[in-house]
Amino acid sequence: MADESMGTSAGSHRRRAGGTRGRRRKARPRRKGWRIAAWTATGMVLAGGAGAGFLYYKFNGNLSSVDINAALGKNRPENVDNGSQDILVLGSDSRAGDNGKYGRDEGSSRSDTAMIVHVYAGHKKASVVSIPRDTIVARPACKTPEGKTSPAVKRGQFNEAYSIGGAVCAVKTVEAMTQIRMDHYMEVDFAGFQKLIDKLGGVEVTTTKAIHDKSSHLDLDAGTHKLNGEQSLGLVRTRKAVGDGSDLGRIKLQQAFIKALLDQVKQVGLFTSPTKLYGIADTATKALTTDRELASVDKLYSFANGLKGIGSGDMHMVTLPVGDDPADRNRVIPLTEASEQIWAALRSDRPIPESALQDGAGAKTGAEDVVK
Numbered sequence: 586m587a588d589e590s591m592g593t594s595a596g597s598h599r600r601r602a603g604g605t606r607g608r609r610r611k612a613r614p615r616r617k618g619w620r621i622a623a624w625t626a627t628g629m630v631l632a633g634g635a636g637a638g639f640l641y642y643k644f645n646g647n648l649s650s651v652d653i654n655a656a657l658g659k660n661r662p663e664n665v666d667n668g669s670q671d672i673l674v675l676g677s678d679s680r681a682g683d684n685g686k687y688g689r690d691e692g693s694s695r696s697d698t699a700m701i702v703h704v705y706a707g708h709k710k711a712s713v714v715s716i717p718r719d720t721i722v723a724r725p726a727c728k729t730p731e732g733k734t735s736p737a738v739k740r741g742q743f744n745e746a747y748s749i750g751g752a753v754c755a756v757k758t759v760e761a762m763t764q765i766r767m768d769h770y771m772e773v774d775f776a777g778f779q780k781l782i783d784k785l786g787g788v789e790v791t792t793t794k795a796i797h798d799k800s801s802h803l804d805l806d807a808g809t810h811k812l813n814g815e816q817s818l819g820l821v822r823t824r825k826a827v828g829d830g831s832d833l834g835r836i837k838l839q840q841a842f843i844k845a846l847l848d849q850v851k852q853v854g855l856f857t858s859p860t861k862l863y864g865i866a867d868t869a870t871k872a873l874t875t876d877r878e879l880a881s882v883d884k885l886y887s888f889a890n891g892l893k894g895i896g897s898g899d900m901h902m903v904t905l906p907v908g909d910d911p912a913d914r915n916r917v918i919p920l921t922e923a924s925e926q927i928w929a930a931l932r933s934d935r936p937i938p939e940s941a942l943q944d945g946a947g948a949k950t951g952a953e954d955v956v957k
Contacts, residue, residue: 777872
């Protein structure tokens with residue numbers, strides 16, 4: 586815009602070239618004025634660049650990461666390069682710090698939520714497999730935070746892997762279960778999740794029945810609700826007030842909420858409000874722990890940008906087929922044939938077959954759909 590105006594001024598000056606010298610003198614302050622404006626604009630651009638640089642380093646500094654590739658080495662499933670991606674997403678139930686109000690910290694964290702997200706080649710669709718936290722699995726040997734080795738066990742509760750060896754042990758256990766290499770790892774904790782929902786302005790869900798759960802502090806009548814961060818956290822942690830009171834009912838609530846969250850993110854209009862965008866970016870980067878390969882703003886942005894075409898209707902969300910553990914009625918075990926159908930499909934980048942999800946003998950399904 587400034588270049589066009591400067592061109593017009595120069596043309597006018599040429600048309601007045603035959604005029605008096607006094608008029609030519611008056612043109613000098615105008616040229617000086619434009620030079621000042623140009624330098625001011627340049628300064629503003631530089632200042633904006635410096636501001637962007639400051640935000641880049643600030644957000645990078647917010648992120649926590651774990652070098653999973655270095656920790657696990659080469660003894661892992663084959664890294665299949667077919668355009669798909671597999672991401673282990675965990676929700677941490679640590680009661681440390683800001684999370685203390687949700688209960689007593691017994692000295693370790695556990696993975697309250699565990700999902701394997703498979704993004705199909707082309708990045709237009711995804712399958713999400715939730716793993717019940719009480720599932721009994723074979724756990725490989727893992728390093729503890731103190732540097733000792735916790736020996737492999739044939740029967741261990743799934744979420745204890747995270748408690749024993751953190752993100753590295755959780756990834757190692759999932760890869761042993763599935764024979765699928767995890768390309769990335771993401772973790773979010775209670776406090777970060779709650780703050781992020783509040784920054785987004787809440788998430789709208791519709792409950793088909795009332796939910797009253799003293800343990801998760803959730804009190805909702807049937808109907809449509811705009812949940813704030815505290816209520817959203819209560820919803821994804823609710824277990825005793827839905828279905829059979831098991832983790833399977835909670836998983837259904839989590840899956841429904843994630844779809845509602847995806848819809849909310851698309852509607853919130855982040856780029857029309859720099860203040861809102863800053864607040865969400867600041868909160869999200871503080872809430873996340875990732876693998877080392879995602880632990881920078883530019884890499885996270887590139888990763889998220891590659892998934893932006895996937896909406897809630899493009900996500901097939903299922904729960905690992907499980908049945909009662911004969912040795913402990915309070916635990917569950919994977920149904921071998923159905924589970925292997927799921928893992929085989931994801932290894933081949935194929936849709937999960939419906940036959941893997943049909944209720945078989947001894948299968949546990951948890952709650953009815955309470956949120957839609």
